[in-house]
Amino acid sequence: MMLSMDTTFEQVRELALRSVTDVRYPIVKTYTLDALWVLYDRVLRVDPNRPDDPDRDRFLLSKGHGPSAFYAVLAAKGFFPAAWLDGIATLESRLGSHPDATLIPGVEMSAGSLGHGLPLAVGTAHGLRATGRTGSRVFVLVGDAELDEGSNHEAIAYAGALGLANLDVIVADNDSASHGWPGGIASRFEVNGWSAATVDATDHEALYRSFTTAHPDRPHVTVAAYRP
Amino acid sequence: MVYQADPLEDDLQPLTMRDAWAAHLSDLVDADPRLAVVLADISSDMFTDAMKAHPDRVINVGIREQLLIGAAGGLALAGMRPVAHTYAPFLIERAFEQVKLDFEHQGTSGVLVTVGASYDWAEGSFTHFSPRDVALFDTLPGWRVFVPGHAAEVPPLLDRAVQAEDGVYIRLSLRHNENPYAVPDGKLLVLREGKRATVAVVGPLLDNVLEATADLDVTVAYTNTPRPLDTAGLRELAAETGDAIVVVEPYLEGTSAWLVSRAYEDRPHRLLSLGVGREELRRYGTAAEHERLHGLDAEGIRARVRAFLA
Numbered sequence A: 001m002m003l004s005m006d007t008t009f010e011q012v013r014e015l016a017l018r019s020v021t022d023v024r025y026p027i028v029k030t031y032t033l034d035a036l037w038v039l040y041d042r043v044l045r046v047d048p049n050r051p052d053d054p055d056r057d058r059f060l061l062s063k064g065h066g067p068s069a070f071y072a073v074l075a076a077k078g079f080f081p082a083a084w085l086d087g088i089a090t091l092e093s094r095l096g097s098h099p100d101a102t103l104i105p106g107v108e109m110s111a112g113s114l115g116h117g118l119p120l121a122v123g124t125a126h127g128l129r130a131t132g133r134t135g136s137r138v139f140v141l142v143g144d145a146e147l148d149e150g151s152n153h154e155a156i157a158y159a160g161a162l163g164l165a166n167l168d169v170i171v172a173d174n175d176s177a178s179h180g181w182p183g184g185i186a187s188r189f190e191v192n193g194w195s196a197a198t199v200d201a202t203d204h205e206a207l208y209r210s211f212t213t214a215h216p217d218r219p220h221v222t223v224a225a226y227r228p
Numbered sequence B: 001m002v003y004q005a006d007p008l009e010d011d012l013q014p015l016t017m018r019d020a021w022a023a024h025l026s027d028l029v030d031a032d033p034r035l036a037v038v039l040a041d042i043s044s045d046m047f048t049d050a051m052k053a054h055p056d057r058v059i060n061v062g063i064r065e066q067l068l069i070g071a072a073g074g075l076a077l078a079g080m081r082p083v084a085h086t087y088a089p090f091l092i093e094r095a096f097e098q099v100k101l102d103f104e105h106q107g108t109s110g111v112l113v114t115v116g117a118s119y120d121w122a123e124g125s126f127t128h129f130s131p132r133d134v135a136l137f138d139t140l141p142g143w144r145v146f147v148p149g150h151a152a153e154v155p156p157l158l159d160r161a162v163q164a165e166d167g168v169y170i171r172l173s174l175r176h177n178e179n180p181y182a183v184p185d186g187k188l189l190v191l192r193e194g195k196r197a198t199v200a201v202v203g204p205l206l207d208n209v210l211e212a213t214a215d216l217d218v219t220v221a222y223t224n225t226p227r228p229l230d231t232a233g234l235r236e237l238a239a240e241t242g243d244a245i246v247v248v249e250p251y252l253e254g255t256s257a258w259l260v261s262r263a264y265e266d267r268p269h270r271l272l273s274l275g276v277g278r279e280e281l282r283r284y285g286t287a288a289e290h291e292r293l294h295g296l297d298a299e300g301i302r303a304r305v306r307a308f309l310a
Helices: A009-020 A033-043 A068-076 A117-130 A150-162 A185-190 A204-211 B017-031 B044-053 B065-077 B088-094 B096-102 B133-137 B151-163 B203-212 B231-239 B257-263 B287-293 B298-309
Strands: A058-061 A138-143 A167-173 A195-200 A220-225 B035-039 B058-060 B081-087 B111-115 B144-146 B168-171 B189-192 B198-202 B219-223 B244-252 B270-276
Touching: A009 A033, A009 A068, A033 A068, A033 A138, A033 A167, A033 A204, A033 A220, A058 A117, A117 A138, A117 A150, A117 A167, A117 B035, A117 B065, A117 B096, A150 A185, A150 B065, A167 A185, A185 A195, A185 A220, A195 A204, A204 A220, B017 B035, B017 B044, B017 B111, B017 B151, B035 B044, B035 B065, B044 B058, B065 B081, B065 B088, B065 B096, B081 B088, B081 B151, B088 B096, B088 B111, B088 B133, B133 B168, B133 B244, B144 B151, B151 B168, B189 B203, B198 B203, B198 B231, B203 B219, B203 B244, B203 B298, B219 B231, B231 B244, B231 B257, B244 B257, B244 B298, B257 B270, B270 B298
Parallel strands: A058 A138, A138 A167, A167 A220, A195 A220, B035 B058, B035 B081, B081 B111, B111 B168, B144 B168, B198 B219, B198 B244, B244 B270
Antiparallel strands: B189 B219
């Protein structure tokens, strides 16, 4: 199937489900699909014909477990053929249960081990600023349980103190952190000077508004709460 | 909090390896827009001017070693050549999964520079020792390891590290030889020729080896670039000494034994590995005293080499 510019969200969902059936990973979910689709369809400046354009925006999927939604969106946007979604995680497949950036066009970060994406995003944000790519933004998606990893809090405190305004975090919050986040996830960022918004993870307009919120002097977090 | 003394200062050395590294790196950062420096408080006072001049390329993340390596990896993803630095145990051991995943698994690389070595701050004890660091790098593909023996050897090694495409680990120490040596790129430098064994010594232990073997009939060869190890050169030298080899390295004893063994799949040889012991000493004192307790002072090296030759 070759998808056109006006692919609908329902078509992308079908692609995501197509890959789910093939993945042997036991907890594959697609609750990040809405956020990813809004991001790739309306916000990110990325071009499947020029996936290495140095001036592109960067999206780092830190929560690399169960990447069906991510693969579906990349396929829908033409970064690779939809046929790649069949036979995921088999020996001949470029797509696995954790994405490998060296194998898949459009994937910025090899993920799977939790807590690596946000620190990498901090460095990437610095690097884009240092090379004068002031129009390029860095988005990183983490899970609410992934936030348990202390490396995230090293990055949250630092990015807030520095005011890394070209950094955006999306927390895919499906309430799966073993010990929860008393006071809410957004407050964990706000105390370090971040701009923050908590939205319904399936509300495309609310996601879009948060992803495009102006935050000229500080990083921004979108907590996408999924409560089916 | 005010620290009364910096354990990385050395009253006896007007210019330490760390001084030479910081000064030269600051110059390189001015000249090369692709170069970035990531610090975690340690040595940040040596980069005050560079941080002001290059706020996005010379950064101090505070006491955050996971972020230190993660941010360096992110700079590499953005096309920069990052140099990350702190105490060896914090950079290599504490953040080792970051070293593995934030460089190798991303298909990028960087330059990692540490201080502290195996027992530099002996008063600080094992929390600040990192004798196992080079052995850990041997578990990663492609990393080069540079171990200077003198402050004057640091700038040329740093130049090579920054220009390389691969990952490079530079291990700085307060232990040092009296004189610097210019080692031909990636080769062993022969300082003395003998017939009964080839002694290959890494970095700051050279003077001890020269003293220990002064009247022994052995070849002494020096390197400050132990990875990749010049095993072809070692074989050539050892062929003239009955394939008897001694490797003296200022980190975990036996770290290089696997490389010598691999180079001799087709030929019998004898190998004596000298280095830092595996066990914690649980002693304080000075670095020189720890060197003696590990048998790496001239007397200790001499005793084991003589027994090997007997």
